[in-house]
Amino acid sequence: MRPSGRMPDQMRPITIEPNFTRHAEGSVLIGFGDTKVLVTASVEERVPPFLRGKGEGWVTAEYGMLPRATHTRGSREAAKGKQSGRTQEIQRLIGRSLRAVCDLKALGERQITIDCDVIQADGGTRTAAISGAWVALRMAVNKLMAEGKLTSDPIRHKVAAVSCGIHQGAPVLDLDYIEDSNADADANFVLIENGHIAEVQATAEHATYDEEALLRLLRLARMGCTEIFAAQDRAIRA
Amino acid sequence: MRPSGRMPDQMRPITIEPNFTRHAEGSVLIGFGDTKVLVTASVEERVPPFLRGKGEGWVTAEYGMLPRATHTRGSREAAKGKQSGRTQEIQRLIGRSLRAVCDLKALGERQITIDCDVIQADGGTRTAAISGAWVALRMAVNKLMAEGKLTSDPIRHKVAAVSCGIHQGAPVLDLDYIEDSNADADANFVLIENGHIAEVQATAEHATYDEEALLRLLRLARMGCTEIFAAQDRAIRA
Amino acid sequence: MRPSGRMPDQMRPITIEPNFTRHAEGSVLIGFGDTKVLVTASVEERVPPFLRGKGEGWVTAEYGMLPRATHTRGSREAAKGKQSGRTQEIQRLIGRSLRAVCDLKALGERQITIDCDVIQADGGTRTAAISGAWVALRMAVNKLMAEGKLTSDPIRHKVAAVSCGIHQGAPVLDLDYIEDSNADADANFVLIENGHIAEVQATAEHATYDEEALLRLLRLARMGCTEIFAAQDRAIRA
């Protein structure tokens, strides 16, 4: 029995509120249950130094957590003067996940920066961020296409992410904070709509796991991402 | 004529959504028109080193702006590794404004940290932050009182803030971004409900101003704060 | 009765020693009683990135306090690796105050940087800094004019600053350290010789204040600045 009373393969309610803020080219507030992440996509007509003059674009991400998104207040990274290893790890993952479904040549020499700021945290902030980031990116690219700035669509696939884990011996989908903090193992899957995988990060926390467990977690992740893909569709069509 | 079509003494719609997030002891999303600031109040049972053992509490504030809260994306302070002078100036002002209405002895040896994070910016973010901060602080103190942790109410007064300015020669209330960026002078007033003043910061931008103008701006600020005090009341009672 | 025995509207002796150091284009040691600030003006034939190619100049300021300028030694900001919020707030104020009386187009594409370093502190360091900064700036501009590098004078007015406050219930002019550390309210006024105001920063410390008090402090500030303008004149003519 899960603390939340959910079934092992049951996602929390997925909510995606498009256009949550008005300045960004793409913007959503995504919720996986009580986890809420504000995601914006910002288009800039320039690329980082290593890409200048190559006729290619770039998609990158930054991640932050508001100090009181969590149960007890954490310190503000801007005040401490540096981003934690965890923050950097997450924002690198988000950027990689999006680039895995983009044709950067088709984007042209421009950069899209995805900002993922966690307003409220209850487990799974990085996977909610990736799933919302795709929607914000889609909105920003749609805007570029509507403005005639792109001749072909640089987004090749839909991408979504979800966490799974072994909790009290059982594989479960979409861990919330209580489950996450005492899971035996914890895995984040970034999946493509066509069944392919963009990234697997599966970590032993209190116990190592076997191949069978890895595959069962992957199967749960596929179920979760199917729901997320549907929610992404609805948000884009809204 | 103001760019927004407002009358010179007309505030933008004030919205205060209490309990916008669930972990903090106090939390509101305050809006002055399109300016939206998420404010949380966090209670911690400890005080900064300079107050240890003195039987007094502390109220302090931190301020941040999400990178794409603005028309064009700004860089993330956590990534740059330092808070700008502007950020530090604003968070010091917010903390001072709240302490001006608090009896820190009555608070006991605990600290309340107010986090003000700008979700969307359209001028007046610091005054919206102060006005929302009071509500979050009130909620957190009410919670402490309900838990029997305080014997008397440490909040002595209501405090609110609004910006005024000289725009195209005319004094106007509650500048939005367009007005703010080409105002001749720009003033932030932090006012107490009993008519007293906690802080005046009045700055010549494109033109210096005279005593008469300062007084007219103060009068406008009093009108604006009257509306904000009413909105604070409604939010607390909600 | 003031701790120093001064009358409520009595400034401390104002001393301005021009050419205190020899390399800078303008240099003074200004004293408001025991507060001593070394101010230099440095001309550089370049502007910050945001002004390049616009045919305009820039005037900016930096502020520092020697570690033992104060009663007990403070830590050195260079050793700590960052400037405090207070330092940044003050240097931004100094720069704004000078720009309020300058025609930056008339200055041409060059930058004048004002360095204000407090040698000895006894209250009012920022107002002494602003008052001395104007003299150093005037000297540097005079030098540029004498060299034929400017066709018209970019300085339109004289500017000076002084602090006032409510001390033991009474409005007093030019607070020294003892008064400053237990004032009820504390205000810094940056005034133009023609009677106009460049900046008011009036802060409740131990008690909020009313409009009447604000006006009485402004009146004292006008008296103080009249004396400072005269001292500036003498220093320039020396």
Next chain:
Amino acid sequence: MRPSGRMPDQMRPITIEPNFTRHAEGSVLIGFGDTKVLVTASVEERVPPFLRGKGEGWVTAEYGMLPRATHTRGSREAAKGKQSGRTQEIQRLIGRSLRAVCDLKALGERQITIDCDVIQADGGTRTAAISGAWVALRMAVNKLMAEGKLTSDPIRHKVAAVSCGIHQGAPVLDLDYIEDSNADADANFVLIENGHIAEVQATAEHATYDEEALLRLLRLARMGCTEIFAAQDRAIRA
């Protein structure tokens, strides 16, 4: 055909030179072909603040790359003043991998810090680091046991790591730099001698991958780790 002429399931020569330096409680120079990492284990009789008084120990890791370990010189992180996201990601992975096989209660209130410094890089530095780290840790723990400071062995299993990837369409074991820089997908596996998994990080680089590919990479990793476990044994027995 692989650039190095190796078979798809062929590791580079594994060399582990124990006691490469003399001060550390454990020390090895591990080589996976031309990748050379100096690993030391340092025992300290204290734990980080979050563990004080809990009767538990801690195992943690730091990672660095000498500036000219690589084909072209990279900048020194100490000179830049911060560790890159990549560095932090890797050192967190090394620490987690070791803790997955340790009983921290059995270690007692002491910390073992593993320093992994890459002397020469040719792909797979993080997996060589983990594999060498286990040996250095084993040596340091053996020393503690010989000194009678531990009543039971805190190391429960052997752990090793290897990278695999899809290179020109084929799954290959132990990528060198040339393969790594144009692999379609790249995976790091941290495996336990009993067949369990401590961590999988499998990332799409130029192409996403499917479940079948993931499993084939895992199979290769098991082959590679079998060789590494044998080399670890030889090094410990030496």
Next chain:
Amino acid sequence: MRPSGRMPDQMRPITIEPNFTRHAEGSVLIGFGDTKVLVTASVEERVPPFLRGKGEGWVTAEYGMLPRATHTRGSREAAKGKQSGRTQEIQRLIGRSLRAVCDLKALGERQITIDCDVIQADGGTRTAAISGAWVALRMAVNKLMAEGKLTSDPIRHKVAAVSCGIHQGAPVLDLDYIEDSNADADANFVLIENGHIAEVQATAEHATYDEEALLRLLRLARMGCTEIFAAQDRAIRA
């Protein structure tokens, strides 16, 4: 012929103005010609962590250069967020030089921090700083002795420093900026009044030098320090 017209063994005028500022326990403005350094000695009744409980004191130094002490403005270290290698090298030298003549046990568990801030630079700032630092330290220790806080004098000797160099083939004493910037070799000597040496730092700049040259520079330094010792005496007796 030296640019200044001085004889090879001629010091610039040495001026030492005691009590230049009033808060510090010791304070002088020392000048070697146009080089002017403000030196303060601050007594604190605490020692750094590595000395706690050992019954010994500590003498340390910090050094800074005002941005416009030099011919062209340098950037402010506090604004850059770090002290240069040169600054750290100099402040370490000043501290070592003073500790070479102190009995730290006799000082008791207290720290004296010497702050050396260069107001105006014309070569030899570090040697002027050391020479002035001894006077400020002497004043602070005299104060401690007068207050009965010390039972014996912790200062065992007088120490002074001077720079010498090979300029246009000739050994010269007390280099000014013009000589310093094109000297073949440049040496700083820290000498004790009894003829002993506390530190020699002799560096080839444009040409290496031989043993004979080193000895001739040392001889010049002895002559210079004799004058400085006399000036220190006068300052203390003043």
Next chain:
Amino acid sequence: MRPSGRMPDQMRPITIEPNFTRHAEGSVLIGFGDTKVLVTASVEERVPPFLRGKGEGWVTAEYGMLPRATHTRGSREAAKGKQSGRTQEIQRLIGRSLRAVCDLKALGERQITIDCDVIQADGGTRTAAISGAWVALRMAVNKLMAEGKLTSDPIRHKVAAVSCGIHQGAPVLDLDYIEDSNADADANFVLIENGHIAEVQATAEHATYDEEALLRLLRLARMGCTEIFAAQDRAIRA
């Protein structure tokens, strides 16, 4: 009697292993007894900003100490976010010492960066670093000459360095850690093969020293450097 049993004028065994790593243009592992420093020379076809367009090259150095090179683990400078004063002092000394024997015009507009990383420390790391740096530089320059990129040899002389000190009243050569940590005085000499001096840094640690002692230390250093020059020759010829 020295702790190691060496004679006063006896160096520890000098080992120089060329080509210790393979990517750098020059690379050695130098040992003075148990002190081991990995030195690489990296050629880059660019110069620092202050030399651009001047037709001159630059030789510079960076120094680091692996955290567990020492008896007890030190903290990693990259993790602390800054290089210590000691580190900066040493790397500046290494760079100066090499430039003292180079004709930077003959090097052309390119930079050679010497990285000195201490693998194991037992006193004298900076002098071993300088002595090894010359070999790495020589190898890199030989490579440039073999490639026809240089028309004349920019290295004019051989340079080496050694530490000497007064230990228990006696002058000794090549201090190891035990001697270094309780020497009365400690001197580093950087010597040129032709008998000239590039740098002397002679510091009183527990006792000041006289001219006679300085000369005896210099004589020991000459003996030590003669051995190092021979070892450098052998390494280059290897």
